Amino acid sequence: MVGQRFLEALAERGLTATHRVVVLCEEPRPAYDRVQLTSYFSGRTPEDLSLTDPGFLADHGIELHVGDPAQAVDREAREVTARSGLTVGYDVLVLATGSFPFVPPVPGNDAEGCFVYRTIEDLLAIEEYAKSRATTGAVVGGGLLGLEAAGALKGLGLDAHIVEFAPRLMPVQVDDGGGAALLRTIEEMGLAVHTGVGTQEVVVGADGAVSGMKLSDGRELATDLVVFSAGVRPRDQLARACGLAVGERGGISVDERCRTVTDPRVFAIGECAQAVDGRVYGLVAPGYEQAETAAAAIAGDEAGRSGFTGADLSAKLKLLGVDVASFGDAHGTAADCLDVVYADSRAGLYKKLVVGRDGTLLGGILVGDAEAYGTLRALTGSVPPVPPERLVLPADAGGPAALGPSALPDEAVICSCHNVTKGAIRDAVTGHACTSVPEVKKCTRAGTGCGSCVKVLGQLVSAELEASGVEVDKGLCGCFGQTREELYEIVRALRVTSYRDLLDRYGRAAARGGDGCEVCKPAVASVIASLAPSIGADGHVLDGEQAALQDTNDHFLANLQKNGSYSVVPRVPGGEIAPEKLIVLGEIARDFGLYTKITGGQRIDMFGARVEQLPLIWARLVDAGFESGHAYGKALRTVKSCVGQTWCRYGVQDSVRMAIDLELRYRGLRSPHKLKSAVSGCARECAEARSKDFGIIATANGWNLYVGGNGGATPRHADLLAQDLDDAELVRLIDRFLMFYIRTADRLERTSAWLERIPGGLDHVRDVVVHDSLGICAELEELMSAHVAHYRDEWAETLDDPEKLARFVSFVNAPEAPDPMVGFVPERDQIKPDLPLLTLGPRPLEGSTR
DSSP states (O other), X not given: OHHXXXXXXXXXXXXXXXXXXXXXXXXXXXXXXXXXXXXXXXXXXXXXXBOSOTXXXXXXXEEEETTOOEEEEETTTXXXXXXTSOEEEOSSEEEOOOEEEOXXXXXXXXXXXXXXXXXXXXXXXXXXXXXXXXXXXXXXXXXXXXXXXXXXXXXXXXXXXXXXXXXXXXXXXXXXXXXXXXHHHHHHTTOEEEESOOEEEEEEXXXXXXXXXXXXXXXXXXXXXXXXXXXXXXXXXXXXXXXXXXXXXXXXXXXXXXXXXSOTTEEEOGGGEEOTTSOOOOSHHHHHHHHHHHHHHHHTOOTTOOXXXXXXXXXXXXXXXXXXXXXXXXXXXXXXXXXXXXXXXTTTEEEEEEEOTTSOEEEEEEESOOTTHHHHHHHTTSOOSSOGGGGTSOGGGTOOOOOOGGGSOTTOEEETTTTEEHHHXXXXXXXSOOOSXXXXXXXXXXXXXXXXXXXXXXXXXXXXXXXXXXXXXXXXXXXXXSOHHHHHHHHHHHTOOOHHHHHHHHSOTTTTTSOOOTTHHHHHHHHHHHHHHHHTOOOOTTSTHHHHHSOHHHHTTSEEOTTSOEEEOBXXXXXXXXXXXXXXXXXXXXXXXXXXXXXXXXXXXXXXXXXXXXHHHHHHHXXXXXXXXXXXXXXXXXXXXXXXXXXXXXXXXXXXXXXXXXXXXXXXXXXXXXXXXXXXXXXXXXXXXXXXXXXXXXXXXXXXXXXXXXXXXXXXXXXXEEEEEOHHHHHHHHHHHHHHHHHHOOTTOOHHHHHHHSTTHHHHHXXXXXXXXXXXXXXXXXXXXXXXXXXXXXXXXXXXXXXXXXXXXXXXXXXXXXXXXXXXXXXXXXXXXXXXXXXXXXXXXXXXXX
């Protein structure tokens, strides 16, 4: 990555037009995004990860030799010899050899089934071995790559262990409090974590393959695959061999211009270099800064540019779906500093700010919710305009403060990867006429590194355009100049029942008469479906024009899985199910060979159905009294519940009955995004209601209603909307809340994001929904009543309509033929997808494990 950035910096300075540039690369492909390496297991290909734009090398005359690393450097002759025997002379040599994974020197570390986690080839080898030889995997190391590796093993279907010698996970980035929050969340994902212990030995079976792991505390783990992710070491062997000075703990010694201290014609950048402050930097941002520094020095373009003397180690990461961020003096090493901490272990949240005695923000740690990272990091070194506690507390406890771009000084660094300040972004808008985020990215490179600054970047661009008097296009897409909220009002007021009619009458001039786009078609379909009973439209998503507007999952009323099969998810209201229905699910899963899984939403998902099997499966489910669970749609999913006062000695209300009533009331309700709910029978909150879009917690006097929660990739605790409600009051307020959300939210906007975006936030929503400040509550209630009265089960109606059933085939010209690419292999007495392995470039030699 750093080498590629160096090439780009050379090209930007015109050196590739006047000099021969030769690149010797060990790997079998050009530079790729190692930060996103694990996304390979989520479906991204090596091509998707590539950092080299098509034509870049050819356009700039850069000679790239892949799979042919440098083997020797002759500094006197100024020549480099590659593994192939190729010899290349040089005027300037730049070493960007990176680092290599550290494998602890324990017995058995080279056995078959031991791997490292560093390159695409490593991932391919792990994938192949996991598929054919392993059921359990252990990762040595609980840092960034270690957690990603463990997540990858779990995604491959293995039981996964994490072994970390330090007393907590992510020991460099987080403190004990952050580590505890991270540990709880990761263990809830089904990963086994062992901290404070080391690996003593990899146990090897008679066949020479891994069979277990002995730990330093005497325990032994049964595992047949080991991934070492215990840190990295600078790859400085080439430098040592040719007499370049290296640091005591490794790393090629360089000056502030990234020249080696031994030879001014040789530079070193990235993880192989030891900077003047004695550190080796392993993050992207410092590496990019070193690349820029070296390119400037080689080009003689050093005027006004300070050298590289050290770097900010701030980072925002997403590990196994959990946001983790640290910035500034995260561990509070400054003298006389103070900590401001908010922790909620139940929700997996931990937020700590380190402040000076004068109120200066020095740093912080965020686990579980790093939404404010971009703003907080930019404010580091200054006194925030609000008290620090307001920056970490949830909304219903006095925060968070809404700090927009205007709160940041111009010198605040927005993009640490490319050291781009707020002032530079403002100048891109006002001085270079950039009018969109992509244009600002191209002009400044902000947002093109790790991507953690993109949200703040978008806010800054919009704010600067508006401040300049430029009208910001807030239209839904290129087809409509209106927002989703505005289109909702047009459809409702004018009773528009057709997407085509809406596009031709209210679309942008250039879009009228066209086919629309993949943004507006499902968004308008959702609006029409949610208003169908009130505007006289047919609400079934597969009726007429509606069928062509739907997202992939809605096309077949089922969730598409990674191998082309589908899941079947019948509704189980409140999580309550009679034994007879449970037996029906088991019989169907057995008869159709489906994989079964009890989900966090308290229902049973069945995976592995072929598209032509879906009607057959649902015919049996409907006959048994089941309905669609709408797992495929942007609609209500589930209303979880605990057992409540009926069975639990702590329960104060009948939470199961309430959950069933609510799920049956709101089933099939189409909305901007999926909706989830839960009902807890007491304050112990076993149903986790405060992590839902609308959650209900019983009190001795009735029910408390919470709204705007989210337990997904960006967790948010729901806020209290009203308390001590009776049953009728509760239902009435939920009716109003949901219809107001559907009316005013943006496309694909969860209630949590909507509540934070809508002007006035929670207070405004409370005024509208509880106090009827806009005078629309009667209308909202009427819309919900219409939905309830006109609800129809989508699958039951589909089974009665031959035209709808005709779509459930893999091949139109061979309706009975199954898709031959959809296959399965056995695993733990069930099945899993049989996925083809992706093989690119040279594979490891026979018998090689890394």
